[in-house]
Amino acid sequence: MAGATTRSRLAVLRVRQLCAVELKDHCDLAVIDIYQQPELARANQIVATPTLVIEFPRPMRRFIGNLLNTAGLVVELDLAAKGKIIL
Amino acid sequence: MKTSRAKSPARATLLPKCPTGIQGLDEITDGGLPRGRPTLVCGGAGCGKTLLAAEFLVRGAMQFDEPGVFIAFEETEKELKANVASLGFDLAGLVRRKKIVVDYVHIERGDAQESGEYDLEGLFVRLNHAIDSIGAKRVVLDTLEVLFASLPNEAILRSELRRLFRWLKDKGVTAVITAERGRESLTRHGLEEYVSDCVIVLDHRVNDQIATRHLRVVKYRGALHGTNEFPFLIGEDGISVLPITSLALNHVASSERIATGIPRLDAMLGGRGFFRGSSILLTGTSGTGKTIISSNFAQAAGRRGERVLYFSFEESPNQITRNMHSIGLRLEPLMKRGLLRIHSARPSLYGLEMHLATMFKEIATFKPHVVIIDPITSLMDLGTDSEGKGMVTRLIDYLKAGQITSFFTSLTQGGKAPQESEAAMSSLMDSWILLQDFEGNGERNRVLYVLKARGMKHSNQIREFLISDHGIDVVDAYIGASGVLTGSARAAQNALEKAAVLAGQQEAAQLVREVERKRAALERQISSLRADHKTEAAELRRIAEQVGTSTRLLGTERAASGILRQADANVAAGARGKARPGRSK
Secondary structure: OOOOOOOHHHHHHHHHHHHHOOOOOOOOOOOOOOOOOOOHHHHHOOOOOOOOOOOOOOOOOOEEOOOOOOOHHHHOOOOOHHOOOOO | OOOOOOHHHHHHHHOOOOOOOOEOOOOOOOOOOOOOHHHHHHHHOOOHHHHHHHHHHHHHHHOOOOOOOEEEOOOOOOHHHHHHHHOOOOHHHHHHOOOEEEEOOOOHHHHHEEEOOOEOOOHHHHHHHHHHHHHHOOEEEEEEOHHHHHHHHHHHHHHHHHHHHHHHHOOOOEEEEEEEOOOOOEOOOHHHOOOOOEEEEEEEEEEOOOOEEEEEEEEEOOOOOOEEEEEEEEEEEEEEEEEEEEOOOOOOOOOOEEOOOOOOEEEEHHOOOOEEOOOOEEEEEOOOOHHHHHHHHHHHHOOOOOOEEEEEOOOOOHHHHHHHHOOOOOOHHHOOOOOEEEEEEEHOOHHHHHHHHHHHHHHHOOOOOOOEEHHHHHHHOOOHHHHHHHHHHHHHHHHHHHOOEEEEEEOOOOOOOOOHOOOHOOOOOOEEEEEEEEEEEEEEEEEEEEEEEEOOOOOOOOOEEEEEEOOOEEEEEEEEEEEOOOHHHHHHHHHHOOOOHHHHHHHHHHHHHHHHHHHHHHHHHHHHHHHHHHHHHHHHHHHHHHHHHHHHHHHHHHHHHHHHHHOOOOOHHHOOOOOOOHHOO
């Protein structure tokens, strides 16, 4: 994310919620503010903000936006099949 | 050429410019791209957008001490380094010395899913970070449009791009943004609507199987610029744009004269030959001796110790030297001494522009005093008339700027008036020598005349020119009542005249002899008359004497007889000496 904008905060909120509820915190979540660490933007190929990068399990996936629409994310994380859609 | 332009006070008030260092581009744009503003470079695939952008950055870092940031959307840093290394640019070294930052922005469509609102702050942060890390003054975004393919929401993208260009301006960097050419608009995604300061269009066209790249400044807000299409090359030293018409026509004209190597031709040119640094055209149909005259010129220059660069588009260096040897012209010694270089190339080897670039390069390295192009028409056939003329103009401009004498031969088609066929070139030439074949009496003879010679008194006479084992000889053609006679007709006419003179001389001698004879005869007559006269005079004297004697005798006789007759009356008369026999009887 880039700075503490409403959009950033919403995205962080949504992803934290997802981690807690769906993944039962079986995950490592790092929140990076590229304003603070601009070199990490380059290292992680960030263009749009906010971007959610799922590094593991492979392959690496990216979701850009404030995560208001998580349909794609749900499919990617294979949550739909287990009937655990709550978001 | 690039940076030496003096800044006049008037220019200071104009838009500040950022020199690209790209050969020719700064001339067209009168100083470079608008400083602190974005410039859009658009064109189709393979027309050199990325190279132009890269050169702008590399030259900025190397020549103008302006570090740059290259944001690559299409190529990785490694690929980019390899690509520009082919132009002789050490991008890797510049990156190491922190003069240039290359940031490869990689996003693929399948890679990122949209899940709500977003902005391109990531790109801004990366750009900002890169600029600040080396204090960059120049930025290249190549090719921004990749974003349209990888990011789904065009509305967001457009508003973000607008923000990006605004941000670049605020940042005060001179930016080059490349974009793919669209079908109906300048760019496929209409980027030109955001970049309004300067738009350059590149184009790659194939004409008669020969591809030429063109560059055109479509728009340059707030500044004068050349609006024409200019051909450009991607050579070993990067891009060079070749302005067809140099904006300035202010080369120095030397008044030094150089001999042609043919004394009679020098005599026809005011006695001293051509001006140094002038452009000379030699036209003629095939076999009129163009190469021979050019070689002669080359030799004359070489003997003066000048360097001559001979571009031949018909013969190999070896063939030229062999052929010239046959007329007693030895070019090898000059070649060995490094005074003559013959550069042979087939005209069809590559396009007009490439030829021109090669020639420029040869000229720049050899630094000749005289350049011979034999024949220029082979080159001009490669492009359209206007392209050919443009090329010659550029070449002449270039040579004149360096005070290099240029000697062009031109092969004219038979049947056409030579003056007509060379109309395109003639205005560019200072001197023009015409070679012609005269056909008649079952033979062809070569004649030569000076069609024009700017700035010097020149002969208006047609001269016959002969090629023998000893080289070239220019002789007077016979001009008389029956027109211009050359070759054997001239010889025959000469013989006729000689015979006539001889006959005249003989007649005169005859006349002299006749007069002499007459005089002798007269003298003989005079002397015979004199002799006659002498005889007559002698006779006369003799008679007179006789008469005197007889008179005397008569007197004495009379006196005697008078004495005898006692006559004294006639004694006195008889004593006077005059006999009067009648009366005395």
